[in-house]
Amino acid sequence: MAELATGPTKSGRRASCVKREADSRSASWRALARGQASDERQGTRDDSLSFGLYVHVPVCRSKCRYCGFYSLPADRVDAPRLVDGLLLELDRCERTGFCTAYIGGGSPSSLPVNDLLRLVQQVRRRCLPAAEFTVECNPGQVDAGFLEGLRTAGVNRLSFGAQSFLARELELLGRGHSVEQIGAAVTAARRAGFENVGLDLIFAIPGSSPADWQASLDAAVALNIEHVSAYSLSFEPGTVFEAWRRAGRLAAVDEELDRAMYEWTIDRLERAGLRQYEISNFARPGFECRHNLGYWANRPYVGIGPAAASCLTLDIREGGRRITNDADIERYLAAVESGRPAPAQTQVVSPDDAVCETAVLNLRRRGGIDLAEFRRRTGLDPMRIFADPIERYRAMGLMEVTDRAVRLAGRALPVADTILCDFSALD
Numbered sequence: 001m002a003e004l005a006t007g008p009t010k011s012g013r014r015a016s017c018v019k020r021e022a023d024s025r026s027a028s029w030r031a032l033a034r035g036q037a038s039d040e041r042q043g044t045r046d047d048s049l050s051f052g053l054y055v056h057v058p059v060c061r062s063k064c065r066y067c068g069f070y071s072l073p074a075d076r077v078d079a080p081r082l083v084d085g086l087l088l089e090l091d092r093c094e095r096t097g098f099c100t101a102y103i104g105g106g107s108p109s110s111l112p113v114n115d116l117l118r119l120v121q122q123v124r125r126r127c128l129p130a131a132e133f134t135v136e137c138n139p140g141q142v143d144a145g146f147l148e149g150l151r152t153a154g155v156n157r158l159s160f161g162a163q164s165f166l167a168r169e170l171e172l173l174g175r176g177h178s179v180e181q182i183g184a185a186v187t188a189a190r191r192a193g194f195e196n197v198g199l200d201l202i203f204a205i206p207g208s209s210p211a212d213w214q215a216s217l218d219a220a221v222a223l224n225i226e227h228v229s230a231y232s233l234s235f236e237p238g239t240v241f242e243a244w245r246r247a248g249r250l251a252a253v254d255e256e257l258d259r260a261m262y263e264w265t266i267d268r269l270e271r272a273g274l275r276q277y278e279i280s281n282f283a284r285p286g287f288e289c290r291h292n293l294g295y296w297a298n299r300p301y302v303g304i305g306p307a308a309a310s311c312l313t314l315d316i317r318e319g320g321r322r323i324t325n326d327a328d329i330e331r332y333l334a335a336v337e338s339g340r341p342a343p344a345q346t347q348v349v350s351p352d353d354a355v356c357e358t359a360v361l362n363l364r365r366r367g368g369i370d371l372a373e374f375r376r377r378t379g380l381d382p383m384r385i386f387a388d389p390i391e392r393y394r395a396m397g398l399m400e401v402t403d404r405a406v407r408l409a410g411r412a413l414p415v416a417d418t419i420l421c422d423f424s425a426l427d
């Protein structure tokens with residue numbers, strides 16, 4: 001499970017290559033699509049003009065009971081064929097010079113190591129030298145040789161799906177790994193040379209008490225990792241958890257406790273030096289996930305693989321399009337193997353929608369909307385076009401405004417989704 005479950009969510013990560021956008025409308029669009037800007041910046045860490053690359057590996061050892069993302073159990077997938085298909089789609093993408101790459105899923109660590117390394121090596125070839133390159137791993141599926149292979153192939157960041165440090169919660173979630181394997185995976189990652197390691201955690205697991213969640217957070221902090229993503233459990237349609245809830249076998253944690261757990265998360269992680277930089281994400285300074293920062297800046301990205309998505313809004317003032325590959329491995333492989341584009345849905349993003357999406361995504365960052373950056377990219381003044389919600393929430397103490405930024409106040413974070421709705425359309 002990915003650390004990014006918000007903004008462009010995992011189901012919203014994308015596919016389809018820039019190549020398909022040959023009918024792009026403006027000179028600036030075409031220049032960016034050819035990768036000129038990013039090619040000139042090789043070796044830098046300024047991601048502001050570059051694309052991110054997301055590769056979706058929709059395979060897991062088994063299905064977790066809470067998971068609503070598209071993935072199939074590994075024993076039902078021909079892994080070498082899937083990786084061949086991903087490489088075919090990647091080959092047809094003309095773009096290179098990605099500033100970040102993220103192989104997620106699913107659990108990419110469910111693939112046989114040689115197949116995963118084939119994928120990693122081809123992705124690495126398309127990245128800038130200073131690119132951040134993350135692979136998601138299940139802590140129960142890695143060992144020293146596996147992690148050394150990833151490090152040698154150019155992966156420089158790992159995200160482990162830990163979720164909980166309580167054995168009974170891991171069992172309830174259906175995670176398929178133990179508490180001990182989380183610590184062992186982080187230790188093995190350090191030995192393999194990884195200096196940037198993150199954990200995904202879930203709070204408000206049914207039956208969880210404040211002490212349970214605090215124990216999980218304490219255990220995560222004790223591992224001295226660089227990054228934590230912490231999300232409240234949601235009951236997704238089609239999951240075992242949702243069926244159990246409807247049948248009365250499982251009850252959601254009540255809202256007050258959910259909120260208390262979230263507030264405790266912020267306090268505990270900040271005290272440990274993991275600064276909150278987005279609603280659900282925390283990092284040591286300098287270890288914020290650059291790939292996800294690209295999503296929250298509303299920068300373009302290319303997605304490869306079944307159910308992956310691409311955001312091709314290159315100039316916010318012109319709008320763009322979002323392309324989402326169909327969530328079906330067989331149809332995906334049949335298409336790419338016969339030289340056709342991956343089956344996908346295309347959504348046109350109007351200029352107004354692109355402006356609003358930028359505001360909503362920016363507000364997820366603790367830094368909020370950078371007024372100068374927003375004006376430069378959209379040609380619009382956020383203080384004018386969002387005057388009503390900004391003034392209303394400022395009066396309620398839920399929004400802070402300086403001469404440089406507009407951001408959610410700390411007390412607004414638990415109700416952020418409600419507030420962000422008011423930035424989703426222009427009057």
Ligand code: SF4
Pocket residue numbers: 001002059060061062063064067068069071105106107138161
């Ligand atoms: S590991 Fe579990 S949570 Fe993550 S994508 Fe697979 S089934 Fe979903």
